Amino acid sequence: MSASGGTKAIVAALSANLAIAVAKFTAAAFSGSSSMLAEGVHSMADSGNQALLLLGGRRAKRAANEEHPFGYGRERYIYAFLVAIVLFSIGGVFALYEGVEKIRHPHELEHWYWPVGVLLFAIIAEGFSFRTAIVESNAVRGDQSWVQFIRTAKAPELPVIVLEDLGALLGLVLALGGVLMSLATGDGVWDGVGTLCIGVLLVVIAVVLAIETKSLLLGEAAGPDAVKRIRAAIVDGDTVTRVIHMRTLHLGPDELLVAAKIAVQRGDDAGEVADAINGAEARIREAVPIARVIYLEPDIYREPAPAAG
Structure with missing residues (x-):
């Protein structure tokens, strides 16, 4: 996995969530708090998310073969989509169910110091993650806003981890609020309300991630800046005079396909055209290193005919 895959962030989140999940389940067992139980499932789901992201990054490294001539780079998109659809949704639906049940059948919290202590510990650990x-x-988003980064990032791991950790912190605050309100009022309904809010939060994050990773699975073009650099690299002003049309497609976060029809001089022979194409390919790879698969078709450019009338 490339640096843009955020391996360090994934491992940090996985380590934190495994420790936090054990603490949450222990607190839920001693206190009977449904929000703690929902948060424990949330942390286990998050741990599964990170394991899937690491697995997707590993499988994406497989070399291309006859069956998959463009390689396996999109495995990272598939596993990110599974994170969004399966694990976040399971965590969200479970929390919604637990919240409704606790609101319908509330009971007083026991050993309140367990959930409060664990939640405070979890907030600190999730904060570091x-x-x-x-x-x-x-390190990779540049001057983009966070919304732009999440919407345009070609490597899915970092947006997933950022949203996951943000959701985890907000969920912990909601769980703590539910527990504290239950303690202050003596009414266990508040614990269920906190659990219900956690479920809504997880489902919203699942929907956002599903929308973004679906776009990556369908196939996204290179960003505007990369397209501009590729177009400038193709034209040498001598043999290659212009780009007639061009298409780009991400085969994975770190691999880009470039296909273009380029205009060459009418009098150039086959050797000159071949040399020009080879030179253009070298310039493209220098300008945009992730452009790994390049197809350039030479043609003679003709000015479009003026519109009648």
Whole structure:
């Protein structure tokens, strides 16, 4: 997995979530808090998310073969989509169910110090994980806003981890609020309300991630800046005079396909055209290193005929 895959952020989040999940389930067992139980399932789901992201990154490294001539780069998109659809949704639906049940059948919390202590510990641990994800993301997002970064990132891991950690922190605050309100009022309904809010939060994050990763699975073009650099690299002003039309497609986060019809001089022979294409391919790879698969078709450019009338 490339640096843009955010391996460090994934490992940090996985380590934090495994420890937090054990603590949450222990607190839920001692206190009977449904929000703690929902948060425990949330942390287990998050741990599964990170394991899937690591697995997707590993499988994406497989070399191309006859059956998959463009390689396996999109495996990273598939596993990110599974994270969004399956695990986040399972965590969200479970939390919604637990919240409704606790509101319908509330009971007083026991050993309240268990959930409060674990939630405070979890907030600190998730804060460190979230900080790692922010640092990793800042290294690649440039001057983009966070919304732009999540919507345009070609490597799915960092947006997933950022949203996951943000959701985890908000979920912990909601769970703590539910527990504290139950303690203050003596009414266990508040614990169920907190659980219900956690479920809504997880489902919203699942929908956002599903929309973004679906776009990557369908196939996205290179960003505007990369397209501009590719067009400038193709034209040498001598043999290649212009780009007639061009298409780009991400085969994976770190692999780009470029296909273009280019205009060459009418009098050039086959050798000159072949040399021009080879030179253009070299310039493209220098300008945009992830452009690994390049197809350039030479043609004679003809000015479009003026419209009648």
